[in-house]
Amino acid sequence: MWGNKKGMLLFFIMVISLLSACAEKEKQADGSELIHKNQFVFAASGEFKPFSYMKDDLTMSGFDIEVGEAIAKELGLKPVQKRIKFKGIVEGIKTGRADAAVASHTINPQRSKHVSFSSPYYYSGPQIFTRPDSNIKSVKDLTGKEVAVAKGSTYSDTASKYTDKIKTYDSDITALKALSSGRHDAVITDFVTGKSAAKEGFEIKGQQLINRSEQAVVLPQDNPKLLKRINEALEHLHKNGTLSRISIKYFGEDITKKPE
Amino acid sequence: MPSFLHFFQILTETKGVFIKAMLLTLELTAVSILIGIAIGLFFALLKISKVKILESISDTYVYLVRGTPLIVQIFILYFGISGIFLLPDFWAASLALALHNGAYIAEIFRGTIKSVDKGQMEAGRSLGMSKALTLRRIILPQAFRRALPPLGNQFIIGLKDSSLAAFISMNELFNVATTLGSNNFDEMTYLLIVAVYYLLLVALLTFVVNRVENNLAVSDR
Numbered sequence: 097m098w099g100n101k102k103g104m105l106l107f108f109i110m111v112i113s114l115l116s117a118c119a120e121k122e123k124q125a126d127g128s129e130l131i132h133k134n135q136f137v138f139a140a141s142g143e144f145k146p147f148s149y150m151k152d153d154l155t156m157s158g159f160d161i162e163v164g165e166a167i168a169k170e171l172g173l174k175p176v177q178k179r180i181k182f183k184g185i186v187e188g189i190k191t192g193r194a195d196a197a198v199a200s201h202t203i204n205p206q207r208s209k210h211v212s213f214s215s216p217y218y219y220s221g222p223q224i225f226t227r228p229d230s231n232i233k234s235v236k237d238l239t240g241k242e243v244a245v246a247k248g249s250t251y252s253d254t255a256s257k258y259t260d261k262i263k264t265y266d267s268d269i270t271a272l273k274a275l276s277s278g279r280h281d282a283v284i285t286d287f288v289t290g291k292s293a294a295k296e297g298f299e300i301k302g303q304q305l306i307n308r309s310e311q312a313v314v315l316p317q318d319n320p321k322l323l324k325r326i327n328e329a330l331e332h333l334h335k336n337g338t339l340s341r342i343s344i345k346y347f348g349e350d351i352t353k354k355p356e
Numbered sequence: 357m358p359s360f361l362h363f364f365q366i367l368t369e370t371k372g373v374f375i376k377a378m379l380l381t382l383e384l385t386a387v388s389i390l391i392g393i394a395i396g397l398f399f400a401l402l403k404i405s406k407v408k409i410l411e412s413i414s415d416t417y418v419y420l421v422r423g424t425p426l427i428v429q430i431f432i433l434y435f436g437i438s439g440i441f442l443l444p445d446f447w448a449a450s451l452a453l454a455l456h457n458g459a460y461i462a463e464i465f466r467g468t469i470k471s472v473d474k475g476q477m478e479a480g481r482s483l484g485m486s487k488a489l490t491l492r493r494i495i496l497p498q499a500f501r502r503a504l505p506p507l508g509n510q511f512i513i514g515l516k517d518s519s520l521a522a523f524i525s526m527n528e529l530f531n532v533a534t535t536l537g538s539n540n541f542d543e544m545t546y547l548l549i550v551a552v553y554y555l556l557l558v559a560l561l562t563f564v565v566n567r568v569e570n571n572l573a574v575s576d577r
Contacts, residue, residue: 183534209541210541264535265525271525274524277435
């Protein structure tokens with residue numbers, strides 16, 4: 097009996113310490129905090145081609161990753177990738193599993209309550225994707241239709257304005273794959289993502305572009321000095337053409353300039 | 357660590373949507389268990405048929421299903437065969453679960469059928485009953501009763517395995533919890549809530565299996 101109680105107590109202590117675990121960070125000379133002194137640990141999902149995807153050696157590559165590496169270089173730090181499922185990234189930043197996320201997060205008020213955003217590093221927007229033979233052309237046609245989106249993306253909010261039949265997947269690519277194989281009526285995702293999936297042979301067609309959005313680096317709210325350093329780095333990368341160069345490499349167009 | 361007050365507040369606020377998700381989880385589990393029992397019995401009988409080819413069909417099935425992860429099987433039914441024939445979401449998930457459970461249930465039945473004393477078959481035969489009739493009237497009822505404890509175990513595993521249907525966008529308990537959790541940036545609270553619902557379902561399942569077990573134990577008295 098006594099042994100049993102002791103075991104229970106130990107178990108509860110373990111559970112509680114696991115739940116409340118929050119990584120201790122190292123303070124830098126300028127007041128910014130990093131997980132490791134010489135490293136810039138940045139998170140991405142690796143499931144959002146061509147922004148972030150896994151290469152054969154299981155490291156991530158893509159537009160977001162190269163931007164993250166360019167930022168690290170500007171900061172004079174060693175870039176370290178951290179792969180987290182998209183829906184868990186904001187939580188991961190809050191709990192200190194990465195210094196920042198360069199993962200195509202759209203700036204929106206709900207997220208701003210939990211994390212800080214840098215200045216935007218690219219401009220995009222959600223678009224409706226359907227199978228080529230679909231009658232859905234614009235948001236008005238979505239009423240009562242089944243729309244698939246990625247968990248934790250802002251697209252489910254967008255979709256919920258027009259329909260209440262929403263299906264959620266762990267990644268945008270899986271949602272598009274399901275659409276392409278004859279499931280659901282539409283997918284709402286970033287227009288660049290949809291376009292490159294169509295290029296890879298998915299049977300989908302882009303319809304109305306719903307609105308414009310700004311994508312930014314995500315940081316914890318208690319690290320304003322690091323935010324300032326990253327904003328300075330981004331400004332420099334905008335000016336010296338590094339961001340435009342990476343964008344043209346992946347998309348053939350420059351999506352890092354603010355549209356008129 | 358979310359506070360208890362917050363936890364109970366969210367628990368009551370989200371009752372409606374979670375109960376709906378719980379019903380879907382129950383449907384998935386019930387359908388997959390029922391089909392799984394049929395599949396399991398079928399392959400167990402093939403295995404004890406003493407016909408070489410039937411035995412190896414059964415062996416291959418059990419090997420393929422036990423040898424691959426359930427999530428792989430779900431994706432194969434969901435995406436893999438969609439080029440030939442499009443299975444509705446619900447059936448992709450529940451058939452994958454049924455095929456999966458079926459392999460384990462086949463092994464449970466095979467074991468318990470073999471555990472029935474040889475003398476039972478001999479007695480049936482000497483009374484002039486055919487082999488099939490002896491199997492149906494004498495061997496299987498005893499085997500089924502012995503199979504109940506491991507079956508109950510398998511049902512509980514099947515219930516919790518149904519959470520993998522989340523990955524093909526079924527709005528069952530786990531998917532609803534992770535979706536709401538990420539929408540509200542409050543993952544841990546929703547995971548704890550979903551744990552409560554699974555505990556409730558497992559309690560219900562355990563109760564039902566125990567009742568059946570007690571009813572069938574009447575002949576022991």
